[in-house]
Amino acid sequence: xxxxxxxxxxxxxxxxxxxxxxxxxxxxxxxxxxxxxxxxxxxxxxxxxxxxxxxxxxxxxxxxxxxxxxxxxxxxxxxxxxxxxxxxxxxxxxxxxxxxxxxxxxxxxxxxxxxxxxxxxxxxxxxxxxxxxxxxxxxxxxxxxxxxxxxxxxxxxxxxxxxxxxxxxxxxxxxxxxxxxxxxxxxxxxxxxxxxxxxxxxxxxxxxxxxxxxxxxxxxxxxxxxxxxxxxxxxxxxxxxxxxxxxxxxxxxxxxxxx
Numbered sequence: 454x455x456x457x458x459x460x461x462x463x464x465x466x467x468x469x470x471x472x473x474x475x476x477x478x479x480x481x482x483x484x485x486x487x488x489x490x491x492x493x494x495x496x497x498x499x500x501x502x503x504x505x506x507x508x509x510x511x512x513x514x515x516x517x518x519x520x521x522x523x524x525x526x527x528x529x530x531x532x533x534x535x536x537x538x539x540x541x542x543x544x545x546x547x548x549x550x551x552x553x554x555x556x557x558x559x560x561x562x563x564x565x566x567x568x569x570x571x572x573x574x575x576x577x578x579x580x581x582x583x584x585x586x587x588x589x590x591x592x593x594x595x596x597x598x599x600x601x602x603x604x605x606x607x608x609x610x611x612x613x614x615x616x617x618x619x620x621x622x623x624x625x626x627x628x629x630x631x632x633x634x635x636x637x638x639x640x641x642x643x644x645x646x647x648x649x650x651x652x653x654x655x656x657x658x659x660x661x662x663x664x665x666x667x668x669x670x671x672x673x674x675x676x677x678x679x680x681x682x683x684x685x686x687x688x689x690x691x692x693x694x695x696x697x698x699x700x701x702x703x704x705x706x707x708x709x710x711x712x
Contacts, residue, residue: 466658477568480506484572491613493601497554499576507549515544515660516649522667531604532639532670535637535688537620538608538695539703540646541655542663550665556598558591576641582611586633592626599634609685613652615646617705619696620689627703628685632676638684640692642666646701668695 483502487495526532534555536543548555559577560622564570573579578598595605607627614621631638644664651657666677670687697704 454469455467462659465514465660466656469658472510472513474568475570476506481568481571484575488575493598493603496556496576497603499699500548500554500556500573502553503576507707510545510704512548514658516663517661518546518549518663518665520626520665520667523550523665524667525553526604529602531602531636533627533636534604534606534639534641535609535623535627535692536606536641537643537692538610538612539643540650541600542646542650542653542658543608543643546646546663546665548690551606552674553604554573554602555604555606556595558595558608560612561587562678565665567681570642572680575696578605588626589650592630594635595630599630599636604639605630609688615652616704619693619701619704623689627683628688629678629681631673631683632684635673637673638688639667639669640671640688640691640693640700642668642701643698644701645697647701651703666699668694 484499484615489495490498506654534551536547542561544557544559547555557577557707559573559579561579561581564574564579566573578591581587595607598605608631609623609627610621611624612621624651628638630636642665644666645662647657649661649663668691671684671691673684676684
């Protein structure tokens with residue numbers, strides 16, 4: 454039975470990946486056409502094209518995203534979204550469930566992937582964490598995006614959470630940007646992407662639900678740069694407590710036993 458299940462898993466994975474790439478081709482063509490419109494107008498159109506791609510791909514591979522606590526920001530309202538990072542599927546879920554203009558901060562190395570990488574480079578603010586100068590430029594670009602009325606998304610853990618705790622430690626960047634631009638933090642929980650495609654195995658993609666929880670915003674009015682750590686730790690605590698409460702599947706069983 455296990456052997457037969459592995460065969461089915463392999464067939465499903467190939468099917469999902471082929472559809473992923475085929476549907477990326479028209480998205481790449483749209484990206485090529487609208488890119489000359491600039492990083493804001495063109496970027497917004499590219500993000501919409503990615504949303505259409507997600508609207509098609511997710512149903513035909515049997516992955517069912519759902520979102521709760523969600524309210525479209527009023528015109529002129531921006532957020533610094535911060536989300537946990539636990540799967541390669543996180544990026545795809547983002548474009549499916551964030552339906553208003555938004556720019557994620559993404560790893561520069563992902564931009565090297567054929568077809569997808571071309572779209573990725575135009576749709577995100579890329580960062581090379583190994584290069585301090587590149588990190589600084591990325592921060593400035595994120596601030597510029599916010600000033601032009603577009604929200605941003607940061608995975609403050611920096612990379613996959615491999616600790617088997619609710620969250621890995623957070624970096625300061627998102628919270629410093631929020632304070633310096635006066636933009637509220639909006640925590641987001643990606644609850645089931647680990648079950649659909651855990652970071653340990655790229656070949657384990659499987660159908661099922663993918664819940665996304667948009668938590669209450671955290672205001673930053675009155676905060677100063679010396680409050681970055683306080684804001685960071687407060688956000689980390691609220692998100693970790695929520696993940697424990699819903700018993701997120703990647704949390705070590707011994708931790709759940711102690712709750």
